[in-house]
Amino acid sequence: MANIDDSAITFQFSGDVQMPHSRKAESEGREFPYLYYPMLAETGLVKHCFTTRLGGVSKGMFESLNLSFSRGDDRKAVEENFRRVALALGTEYGNFVFTDQTHTTNVRRVGREDAGKGLTRERGYSDVDGLVTNEPGLVLSTFYADCVPLYFLDPKHRAIGLSHSGWRGTAGRMGAKTLSAMRQEFHTSPEDVLCAIGPSICQGCYEISEDVAQEFKKEFSAHASEILLEKGNGSYQLDLWRANEIVLLEEGVKQEHLAVTNLCTCCNAKLLFSHRATQGKRGNLGAFLSLERV
Ligand SMILES: [Zn+2]
Secondary structure (H helix, E strand, C coil): CEEEEECCEEEEECCCCCCCEEEEEEECCEEEEEEECHHHHCCCCEEEEEECCCCCCCCHHHCCCCCCCCCCCCHHHHHHHHHHHHHHHCCCHHHEEECECCCCCCEEECCHHHCCECCCECCCCCCECEEEECCCCCEEEEEECCCEEEEEEECCCCEEEEEEECHHHHHCCHHHHHHHHHHHHHCCCHHHCEEEECCECCHHHCEEEHHHHHHHHHHCHHHHHHHEEEEECCEEEECHHHHHHHHHHHHCCCHHHEEECCEECCCCCCCCCCHHHHCCCCCCEEEEEEECCC
């Protein structure tokens, strides 16, 4: 284990300190810590972040930056939390567009007409775990508490994608489905795309049962030993980070265009919401991605 100490915040990383890096935005005199990928930030083409539990107003098990309206938190508190995310990202409250995450591999193209959906107005769609767009200013918004966020940037066609990939999404190759939607909508070629695999549960924290392991053995037959560690008695430890990396590489994403997290939500449950670490008593973290207006 290695630590990165960003003044008040100390995350536990697996292995050497890598990505994502934390950054503190000063807004309204308060600190608002968030995580980001230098590889994406350095392009100057996008705003993005992955939030932590810090910097919000929610109480109790939602303390403090809960971004879920559907887990029992006070609606006004969650709205204030989103207002703070907007401020830290340098965007407006009405620009967020939400997924409707149900562990599918459905990807939806969204545009200006979808601004605010999920936050300021009804979505009008359901069962959407990934979003793609080429509309500048629109903030693609996905939510987490151990599952894997996948960020996509096609600098050539100025298009982005953001997907939620839990074990079901990973077994269903959500990364490939998102790239395919970007190819169809924006003529994206995977070899141009920058991808980041975001903070989520590590292999050491993620025990799965035999039936789940069987799905991965079937889908990733050539790589089963890289992603599954057999513990005996029908239990396994699953490496979702490596599995998603394999999906993206097999689609043609270049290794040098790929940033893979080593930050585990469950190992850092005081700073990040983790479903496993809290037996489900938790709020949601958010991953956000938006094309800059140029
Ligand atoms: Zn862990």
